[in-house]
Every structure is written in C-alpha cells, then in structure tokens.
Amino acid sequence: MIKLVQTLLSSISVGSLYALIALGYTMVYGTLKFINFAHASIFMLGAWFSAIIAAALLANGVTGIPAIVLSILIVMVICTTLGFVIERLAYRPLRDAPRLNVLITAIGVALLIENVAALNDVKIPGTQTTIHGFGTQPGKMPELLANADLFSIPLGSGTVVVDKVDALILGLSICLMIVLEFIIYNTRLGAAMRAASHDARTAALMGIPVDRTISITFIIGTSLAAAAGFLYVMKYPSINPPVAVTWGLLGLKAFVAAVVGGIGNVRGAVVGGLLIGILEQAGAAYLSPHFRDVYVFALLIFVLLVRPTGIFGSTAVEKV
Amino acid sequence: MSAAVRRITVAAAMVAGLAVATMAAHAADDTIKIGHYASKTGPEATFGQSSDKGVKMAIDEANNAGGVLGKKLELITYDTQGKSAEASNAVTRLINNDHVVALLGEVASSLSLAGGEIAQANGIPMITHASTNPKVTQGRDMVFRVCFIDPFQGYAVAKFATDNLKAKKIAILYDQGQAYSVGLRKDFSKAVKQLGGTITTEQSYTGGDQDFSAQLTTIREGQPDAIFIPGYYTDVGNIALQVRKLGITVPLLGTDGWDSAKLKEIAGDALKDCYYSNHYTPEDPRPELQAFIKKFKELHNGETPDAMAVLAYDGANVLLDAMKRANTTEPKALAKAIGETKGFKGVTGTITLDENRNAKKPAVILQMKDGEWRYAASIAPPADEK
Missing domain, CATH: 3.40.50.2300 (Response regulator)
Incomplete structure (x- = not known):
C-alpha cells in the first residue's frame, strides 16, 4: 500500500517533467510539422543555466522563494532568447524547404549546442575572448529549498514522503499548463496559432502573420523546456555533463510522450507525459528496474501499431 | 614540364617525405x-x-x-x-x-x-x-x-557490515551497465550469505540515471539494516540524496568506486555514517x-x-x-x-x-564522520581464499 502510494507520487512528479518537455515537441510539430531535435539540448541548457544562476543568486544573498522565482524567470528568458535566435537563423530560412532538410538542421543545431556547451575555457584564436562552457564534468545545483519533507504521512506500518521539490514540480507544471491552455484557446494569439497549424497558407491569406506566429509558438515551447530544466535540477541536483547521453534519452522519452498523447495535441502531451511517468515508475517498482527504458519504448511501439495517431490525435482534432 | 614528369616529381617528393617521416619516427x-x-x-x-x-x-x-x-x-x-x-x-x-x-x-x-x-x-x-x-x-x-580484486573487496565490506555494524539484512543497488558493479553485487551477496546475513532485495540502475525512487521504494519496503551500492561516485551521490529524501536512515555501504572528492561535494550530509572500502587511507x-x-x-x-x-x-x-x-x-x-x-x-x-597477475592486499574501510572520510577498520584477505 505504502509502496503503491509512493510510486504513484513519484510517477506524477516524473510525469509532469516529461509532460513539460513533451509540450515543446508537440507545439513545434503542430505548427512547423517537424520534430525539433534541438529541444532536448534547450532542456539541458535550462538545467545548466539554472545551476549557475542559482549559485550567483545565493552568493548575493538571495535565498528561498525569491531565489526560486528569480532563477526560473532568468532561465526562461535566456533559453527563450536562444530559442528565438535558433528559429530565426536555422529554421526560418528553411520554411519552404523539404521537411527532411529541417529535420537534419535540427539535429545539427542539437549537436552544435551540446558541443559548445561542453567547451571548457576555450580561447577564440586571434581574439581576447574565451568561451566558458559548462565543461565535461558533472555539475551541482545549489540547494534553494531546504532539504526537508513537506509531508510525511503515516500509512499502515510506514510513511509516505512528499518532497517540497515534488510539490513545486507539480504546482509549477500545472500553472504553466493552465497558462498555455488559456493562451491557446482563449486569446487571439492562440487562435492565430491554431489557424497557422491547421493551414498556414489559408491563415496567411486571412491576414494572420504566420511567420511571427510560428516564432512565438517556438518560443513558448522553448520556455517550457527551460522551466522543465530548472525543475529537473531542483529534483536531481547533480547535473550530467552537456554531452551525456542522459539528455538525449530524456528528450526521446518526452518525445514518446508526445507521440503517445497524439503529436500536435497539447492535452495529449500532458496525458502522454503522465502516462509515461506512471509506466516507467510502476514498471521499475513492480516488474524490474532493469528494463525501465524498455517499458517506455514498448509503449511507443504498441501505440504506433494500435493507434498511430496517439490517444488524442485524429485528423479532425484542432492542432497547435 | 610535361604532365608525366610532373607526376613523377610529385611521387618522388611524396616518397622522400615518407622516408623523412619514418626516419623521424626512428x-x-x-x-x-x-x-x-x-x-x-x-x-x-x-x-x-x-x-x-x-x-x-x-x-x-x-x-x-x-x-x-x-x-x-x-x-x-x-x-x-x-x-x-x-x-x-x-x-x-x-x-x-x-x-x-x-x-x-x-x-x-x-x-x-x-x-x-x-x-x-x-x-x-x-x-x-x-x-x-x-x-x-x-x-x-x-x-x-x-x-x-572484487571477490575480496565484496567479502571485506560484507565482513565489516555483519561483524562491526551488526547488519543482518542488507539491500543491494547496483549499476547493471558496469562490469565492476555487476561483479561486486555477486561477490558481496555470496559473502553476506556465508557470514549468516540475508539480502532483502537486489535492485539495478544504469549509470547516468537520475531517478532512483522506484528502486529505493522497493528497498525501503524490505526494511534493511544497510544498503550496499557498488557504483561510481556520481551516481552514488545522487542515490544517497534520494535515499535520505525517502526517509531511509540506515548506513550506505560502498566500494572503491566511491573514492572521489566529488562524492562529498554532491551528497554532503546524506553520507553521514556511511562506509566504503578503499585501497589506502591518508591516515596510515x-x-x-x-x-x-x-x-x-x-x-x-x-x-x-x-x-x-x-x-x-x-x-x-x-x-x-x-x-x-x-x-x-x-x-x-x-x-x-x-x-x-x-x-x-x-x-x-x-x-x-600472484599466478593470476593480481595483487593481494588488505582493504581499509572508511567512515564519513564530521564531514570527513575517516579510517574505521582494516580487513585482511582471508587465508584460504583470494
């Protein structure tokens, strides 16, 4: 019983992280119709920038809730700016190119980000500038929340523990998803996004600035990845080096979540993320942790065989 | 110069270059x-x-x-x-x-x-x-x-756990991708059983994993007296933090893969009263x-x-x-x-x-005390076994 409750709790916390990342994949796919492989790299940057900014804030005496709010905002701004630059320089020139070209460009962007981030105090030849990357060693997120349980609920013979960080992850994820839902379904911008995703050419004829709308969609997806990066290092304070396979694997799993939910569908991404979280955690807890990645990818194969459009996906559904 | 002559000249130059390169190597x-x-x-x-x-x-x-x-x-x-x-x-x-x-x-x-x-x-x-x-x-x-070698290292940690810590029920969490960790899991569990203890559960992870909550929830259920984690320091640091978050207070036991100043940096207080076996102590x-x-x-x-x-x-x-x-x-x-x-x-x-090209040396057990790894015990190789 305790095990079941504890497993469910960790599933929700892990699942919300997957959902946040999956939202970025699904939004970009919805409007641009390509899989943004650089998304996991933005997530990685969000994680690393969080650690650096949090350390800087702590050094200047900012702690507790203000430090959390400030660092998440700064990280989102940095990554959003980067996302804007990437979209402008790498993807916009390819707007009319075959989709495969964009896909390959996305892989190139991912490699570029990873490798620049892995640089360690490299001097640019002929100048005085040095690039200070994140290096090739694991990093550490300073403690913003005191490492104490929020709730310890006695249950039967043991206790169920809910961590402050888990509560933060769940709370912040829900907030961000509500904001996103509101933007998409209740604002003019959202209507433009939906229209551009449905049929970009017709939307343009109706006077919708398609290019700008796509940029904004891209930026929103990126900011969600940054937020996920921040929450991720809050939960797992030791950060893998930028080139570690962990980032790619996490990105892939979030991508699976997007596909399972129905790629292009925002609510599907959230449901898919939670589903993957539950599957991974329950599988590891009750079957064997040996195959924790296998469960996720087996689900992908199953969904692709049985319902290739995903849980919420269908041709008639409004896409973003 | 005709084309043929030029080609020959280029070829000759290349041969000469090669010869110079070989001479340089010599x-x-x-x-x-x-x-x-x-x-x-x-x-x-x-x-x-x-x-x-x-x-x-x-x-x-x-x-x-x-x-x-x-x-x-x-x-x-x-x-x-x-x-x-x-x-x-x-x-x-x-x-x-x-x-x-x-x-x-x-x-x-x-x-x-x-x-x-x-x-x-x-x-x-x-x-x-x-x-x-x-x-x-x-x-x-x-x-x-x-x-x-690990059959001895696993034995040393098992002996220390059962004799010095009086731990009878021990859980194992090992890295399935590392030969080191997989081997130690077998050696340790064999030694614990020989010394009269029991293994509550054997859980695995993959190096680079960040989330261990599923494995640790299962481990917690078995209420072990200690948890043996024969992994490398980066993963062990993450595990130690999550162990304490789940309210598990028993000591963690490790092996020489823990030996890095980074471990303390990552896990800090979570390592209090944890032990690992090592090749030497600076206190010697x-x-x-x-x-x-x-x-x-x-x-x-x-x-x-x-x-x-x-x-x-x-x-x-x-x-x-x-x-x-x-x-x-x-x-x-x-x-x-x-x-x-x-x-x-x-x-x-x-x-x-020895004839198997291995060295036979005693192992030392270190304990985290007041934020430092301190010498706790020395385990000699058993006379009959390597």
Missing part, C-alpha cells in the same frame, strides 16, 4: 614510450585526473633520476571520457600510432576490459592500477594489476606513504591524493621496476618481469603479483 627511439589511458572527462572524471597525476609523478621522478635503461621516458596520455569504445580507440592509437612499449590504465573495470582486449591481441603488456573486476586479468597473460602512518602524500600536496596545491592517484603511482613504478629487471622493453620479457614482481615496496603497501 630518431625518437632514444626515449621509452609509455601509454596511459584514463577518463579525464565525463562522469568518472576524477578517476582519470587523479590517475594522471599519480602516473606523471612516477615518470617525472624516474626521468629526474636519469631515466630507465639509459633512456628518458615519454608518457602519452589519452582521454577515454569514461566510455568503453573510447578506451578501445585510445589503446589502439597508443599501440599502432605511438608505438608504446607498455600501457597503464584504466580505473573502471569495463574500460580496462575493453583496453586489455586490445593490449592482449597486440602483445603489449598493460598494468591497471585500480580495476578490481577479476575478469580484467583472467585469461590475459599481458594484463596485470596492482590492486586487490607508514613513512613512505606520508612522504608521497607530502610531495603530492606540494605539487598539487595541498590536494590530498585519493586512492586512484596513489595506485597509479604504484602501478607506474611497478612497470619501471620490471623494465629495469628485464633490462629490455621487449614486450614478452617485460611482461614476464612484471609477472615476477615480488615484495615491491609500493606506497599502498607491499605488492606481490
């Missing part, structure tokens, strides 16, 4: 080249960096004393990034391109297994200073080691060790050497000692001399290689 023969492969970056970066410092110290000392066999030593080091494939590449490059006479490395057993395979195939002797998995030297007469008062530590600190801004640095220093010196005894760098003779190492006075203790 001209460099007045040094003895030693190859070292180490994980200087990646999740096990401190292993490689410490090893590098240890090996360099040994080589520099030998060169300052006039070199070996009348020649200067040249050390060539390549980074493995903690990846088996990179270890294979590094060793291949060291043998085929740099023509080293002997190899030093790695720390992680999976990487030494990969590198050792190539060393064996090319007939170049290799000494690993810290790989403890028995398979590293098994069936490979060119591969040697200067540390104890033996004068040759204290002299080494003093010199190491002078060279590296007061940094205390970890076990990987000390073992690397010993490993390099065992190689140099064998070179002097063999009086040649011919691989077969050199390998024979390394195998005959007997009573070598290393800084980690006296090193004698």
Whole structure:
C-alpha cells in the first residue's frame, strides 16, 4: 500500500517533467510539422543555466522563494532568447524547404549546442575572448529549498514522503499548463496559432502573420523546456555533463510522450507525459528496474501499431 | 614540364617525405614510450585526473633520476571520457600510432576490459592500477594489476557490515551497465550469505540515471539494516540524496568506486555514517606513504591524493621496476618481469603479483564522520581464499 502510494507520487512528479518537455515537441510539430531535435539540448541548457544562476543568486544573498522565482524567470528568458535566435537563423530560412532538410538542421543545431556547451575555457584564436562552457564534468545545483519533507504521512506500518521539490514540480507544471491552455484557446494569439497549424497558407491569406506566429509558438515551447530544466535540477541536483547521453534519452522519452498523447495535441502531451511517468515508475517498482527504458519504448511501439495517431490525435482534432 | 614528369616529381617528393617521416619516427627511439589511458572527462572524471597525476609523478621522478635503461621516458596520455569504445580507440592509437612499449590504465573495470582486449591481441603488456573486476586479468597473460580484486573487496565490506555494524539484512543497488558493479553485487551477496546475513532485495540502475525512487521504494519496503551500492561516485551521490529524501536512515555501504572528492561535494550530509572500502587511507602512518602524500600536496596545491592517484603511482613504478629487471622493453620479457614482481615496496603497501597477475592486499574501510572520510577498520584477505 505504502509502496503503491509512493510510486504513484513519484510517477506524477516524473510525469509532469516529461509532460513539460513533451509540450515543446508537440507545439513545434503542430505548427512547423517537424520534430525539433534541438529541444532536448534547450532542456539541458535550462538545467545548466539554472545551476549557475542559482549559485550567483545565493552568493548575493538571495535565498528561498525569491531565489526560486528569480532563477526560473532568468532561465526562461535566456533559453527563450536562444530559442528565438535558433528559429530565426536555422529554421526560418528553411520554411519552404523539404521537411527532411529541417529535420537534419535540427539535429545539427542539437549537436552544435551540446558541443559548445561542453567547451571548457576555450580561447577564440586571434581574439581576447574565451568561451566558458559548462565543461565535461558533472555539475551541482545549489540547494534553494531546504532539504526537508513537506509531508510525511503515516500509512499502515510506514510513511509516505512528499518532497517540497515534488510539490513545486507539480504546482509549477500545472500553472504553466493552465497558462498555455488559456493562451491557446482563449486569446487571439492562440487562435492565430491554431489557424497557422491547421493551414498556414489559408491563415496567411486571412491576414494572420504566420511567420511571427510560428516564432512565438517556438518560443513558448522553448520556455517550457527551460522551466522543465530548472525543475529537473531542483529534483536531481547533480547535473550530467552537456554531452551525456542522459539528455538525449530524456528528450526521446518526452518525445514518446508526445507521440503517445497524439503529436500536435497539447492535452495529449500532458496525458502522454503522465502516462509515461506512471509506466516507467510502476514498471521499475513492480516488474524490474532493469528494463525501465524498455517499458517506455514498448509503449511507443504498441501505440504506433494500435493507434498511430496517439490517444488524442485524429485528423479532425484542432492542432497547435 | 610535361604532365608525366610532373607526376613523377610529385611521387618522388611524396616518397622522400615518407622516408623523412619514418626516419623521424626512428630518431625518437632514444626515449621509452609509455601509454596511459584514463577518463579525464565525463562522469568518472576524477578517476582519470587523479590517475594522471599519480602516473606523471612516477615518470617525472624516474626521468629526474636519469631515466630507465639509459633512456628518458615519454608518457602519452589519452582521454577515454569514461566510455568503453573510447578506451578501445585510445589503446589502439597508443599501440599502432605511438608505438608504446607498455600501457597503464584504466580505473573502471569495463574500460580496462575493453583496453586489455586490445593490449592482449597486440602483445603489449598493460598494468591497471585500480580495476578490481577479476575478469580484467583472467585469461590475459599481458594484463596485470596492482590492486586487490572484487571477490575480496565484496567479502571485506560484507565482513565489516555483519561483524562491526551488526547488519543482518542488507539491500543491494547496483549499476547493471558496469562490469565492476555487476561483479561486486555477486561477490558481496555470496559473502553476506556465508557470514549468516540475508539480502532483502537486489535492485539495478544504469549509470547516468537520475531517478532512483522506484528502486529505493522497493528497498525501503524490505526494511534493511544497510544498503550496499557498488557504483561510481556520481551516481552514488545522487542515490544517497534520494535515499535520505525517502526517509531511509540506515548506513550506505560502498566500494572503491566511491573514492572521489566529488562524492562529498554532491551528497554532503546524506553520507553521514556511511562506509566504503578503499585501497589506502591518508591516515596510515607508514613513512613512505606520508612522504608521497607530502610531495603530492606540494605539487598539487595541498590536494590530498585519493586512492586512484596513489595506485597509479604504484602501478607506474611497478612497470619501471620490471623494465629495469628485464633490462629490455621487449614486450614478452617485460611482461614476464612484471609477472615476477615480488615484495615491491609500493606506497599502498607491499605488492606481490600472484599466478593470476593480481595483487593481494588488505582493504581499509572508511567512515564519513564530521564531514570527513575517516579510517574505521582494516580487513585482511582471508587465508584460504583470494
């Protein structure tokens, strides 16, 4: 019983992280119709920038809730700016190119980000500038929340523990998803996004600035990845080096979540993320942790065989 | 100039260039080249960096004393990034391109297994200073080691847990991707059962994983007296933090893969009253060790050497000692001399290689006390078993 409750709790916390990342994949796919492989790299940057900014804030005496709010905002701004630059320089020139070209460009962007981030105090030849990357060693997120349980609920013979960080992850994820839902379904911008995703050419004829709308969609997806990066290092304070396979694997799993939910569908991404979280955690807890990645990818194969459009996906559904 | 003549001239120039290059390679023969492969970056970066410092110290000392066999030593080091494939590449490059006479490395057993395979195939002797998995030297007469092996290490931790900590129920969490961890899991669980304890559960993870809540929830359910985690320090740090978050207060037990200053940096207070087995402790008062530590600190801004640095220093010196005894760098003779190492006075203790090319040494158990790893016990190898 305790095990079941504890497993469910960790599933929700892990699942919300997957959902946040999956939202970025699904939004970009919805409007641009390509899989943004650089998304996991933005997530990685969000994680690393969080650690650096949090350390800087702590050094200047900012702690507790203000430090959390400030660092998440700064990280989102940095990554959003980067996302804007990437979209402008790498993807916009390819707007009319075959989709495969964009896909390959996305892989190139991912490699570029990873490798620049892995640089360690490299001097640019002929100048005085040095690039200070994140290096090739694991990093550490300073403690913003005191490492104490929020709730310890006695249950039967043991206790169920809910961590402050888990509560933060769940709370912040829900907030961000509500904001996103509101933007998409209740604002003019959202209507433009939906229209551009449905049929970009017709939307343009109706006077919708398609290019700008796509940029904004891209930026929103990126900011969600940054937020996920921040929450991720809050939960797992030791950060893998930028080139570690962990980032790619996490990105892939979030991508699976997007596909399972129905790629292009925002609510599907959230449901898919939670589903993957539950599957991974329950599988590891009750079957064997040996195959924790296998469960996720087996689900992908199953969904692709049985319902290739995903849980919420269908041709008639409004896409973003 | 006609086209044909020009082509001939170009070809001749290329041949001449090649000849010059070959001569240059031969001209460099007045040094003895030693190859070292180490994980200087990646999740096990401190292993490689410490090893590098240890090996360099040994080589520099030998060169300052006039070199070996009348020649200067040249050390060539390549980074493995903690990846088996990179270890294979590094060793291949060291043998085929740099023509080293002997190899030093790695720390992680999976990487030494990969590198050792190539060393064996090319007939170049290799000494690993810290790989403890028995398979590293098994069936490979060119591969040697200067540390104890895991059947003993697993026994040492099990003995300490059951005798000193009175832990009877122990859970295991191991890295399924590392030969080191998989081997230790078997050795430890066998030893615990022999000593009258029980294993509540054996859970696995993959190096680089960040989330261990599922495994730890299962472990918590079995209410163990201690948890044995034979992993590498980056993962162990993450695990320790999550263990404490789940309200598990029992001591964590580990092995020499924990030996890095980074572990304390990552996990901090979560390690209070945890234990791991190691090859040496800086608290050991033996004068040759204290002299080494003093010199190491002078060279590296007061940094205390970890076990990987000390073992690397010993490993390099065992190689140099064998070179002097063999009086040649011919691989077969050199390998024979390394195998005959007997009573070598290393800084980690006296090193004698057995017929399986392994060293037999005691293990020390360290305890986290007041934010420092302190000496807790010393476990001698059992007389009947290796």
